[in-house]
Amino acid sequence: MNDIQSPIQKPFVITVASTKGGSAKSTNAANIGAFCAEHGLKTLLIDTDTQPTLSAYFALDYMAPGGIHEFLAYQDVDPSHIISKTAISNLDLIQSNDPTNNVSQMLRNAPDGAIRFSFLLKKLQGYDVIIVDTRGTRDITVDMSVLAADLLFCPILPHTLSAKEFIRGTIGMYQELQTFEAFGFKLPPLKAVANCVDHTNDVKFVLQHLYQLFEQNFGQDKTLLDFHIPNKVAYREAATYSLPVYRHSKAEYEVIKSLCSLLLPQFVTHFGQGFKGE
């Protein structure tokens, strides 16, 4: 036996958040998670939304009896009780099992409500990447997910009203959570990406304004990536077949690869090794 123990590797936590429903959060969480897993990274998806879109995306090889409720409610719960296994190798899932919003209620009444998740995530071992999906409205479960993240990934729809809501809701939330920095929490850098982009003049116009806004108003901690995800029916179709989009449509492989490389540059050598999923 080797006397020298290898240091326990801390997983890299990406929280996908935007206070706007329908901005492709769950779709991105599923595609990024599958891409990481199929390129050899042990990956865990955590669904904190009361509407379990991410939980329902992939078929499961093993369905744990519990999920997000037990993860947050009980200390030292057995991992096999809360961690499900998807049909994609290396891709695990903590399901959302909170349709009546009891988890938020419980956290709001707990003294450690917004920070408990950060501590619980530190106890999870054996993962390279954890991807946390959140609901599309401000809530304590969104706050806890931002506070626990190493990176905050915000998909934005390039439409005027969605962009305004991003500034009001998502940037507003980020600024409010900065009060936690006085207590030793470091907020994650925010990386936004335009999603569902098509070639209309309106989209071009909104994107120009968004880039200007980021440049003129925000520092290095908040960036709008010089990259976008196209608006394609393949994303909806892939969800229908429970497949990552790059398996349903080969054309999207480079899109998801670029996205993962921008969000997780430390794993870029894995992504260059080619697709192990087939």
Ligand SMILES: Nc1ncnc2c1ncn2[C@@H]1O[C@H](COP(=O)(O)OP(=O)(O)O)[C@@H](O)[C@H]1O
């Ligand atoms: N790039 C895309 N092009 C076209 N449709 C997309 C794209 N990404 C996601 N969608 C579709 O948009 C809808 C909302 O996506 P979803 O991920 O559920 O959003 P959210 O989790 O933010 O509420 C879904 O029907 C999804 O299939």
Ligand SMILES: [Mg+2]
């Ligand atoms: Mg969702």
